[in-house]
Amino acid sequence: MPELAEAEFFRKRWHQAALRSPRILRIHTHDDKKLFRTAPAAALRAALIHSSYSTSAAAAKQILFRFQRPAIATAPAIESWLGIHLGMTGELSVFEPRHIPRKHDHLILYTSTHALVFSDPRMFGRIQFQSGSTAPTWWTQIAPALLSTAFSDKVVAAFLNRRARAPIKAVLLMQERFPGIGNWMADEILWRAAIHPAQPAGTLQPAEVKKLWRECRAVARLALNTIAGRGDDLPADLNIAIPDTWLFNHRWGKGGHCPKTNKPLARAEIGGRTTCWSPARQKLHA
């Protein structure tokens, strides 16, 4: 499920509930599962219990939740950084405080009013955890956001030149330069930019590079507003508000039609991932 905007959607969902009652009263973890490979569950529990939620943020496909616990007679103050990557099937949800852990509920933070649940059947997700006042590197080392000024057309052009022989679709999936772009966003961007997904990155014309850069930002902005909502608003469900004028609603099954040309869409594996494009408007060139 989760790319840039879905990560923000899920962050908001936990955030709204955690604001209601910030204090963590009880914690459930699936200690031995793969998700905790980089964050020992016992240490996480010890630091988070009786901590209170403070703030959160999403960047790329990574979500950060911060907690703090003031000093008491028997223990010093502690600041905690909880990072969640949703992998392919991860989800953050909110249930009533008596929620009973289900098979794939790997981390549950219980407050007086809610159960904050991280579930992930395929376990391609990841839980990161660090205590202390300095931000962890798994958070600070995320590439500059698509909507930041550091993500410039020049930076994109230089990156495309280094990856000159790879299909542009594969290049868009590289998180080191396109943080948060996943399979459907990459297809959406290429479709809007009218660039064939198999076009080698180094063969894009300067005008195409600029278009691609613009559409990266446009799709990021639209996806965030539509999927994660504006301001305090949080859509009731993931992806319900996506209009049929996007490729998104037509790309999944076979037999879809391009909402711009009304011609049939094509599907093939490009860059190791199932790719959907509109042959009528995305053509390979020398």
Place this chain on the structure above:
DNA sequence: AGACATGTTGCTCA
């Protein structure tokens, strides 16, 4: 039954 899945990583080979 078999194909397929909105992601990342670690390995091979050029």
Place this chain on the structure above:
DNA sequence: ATGAGCAACATGTC
């Protein structure tokens, strides 16, 4: 050394 391609990860659904 750097870049490209691909299997592997673990489970559910169509």
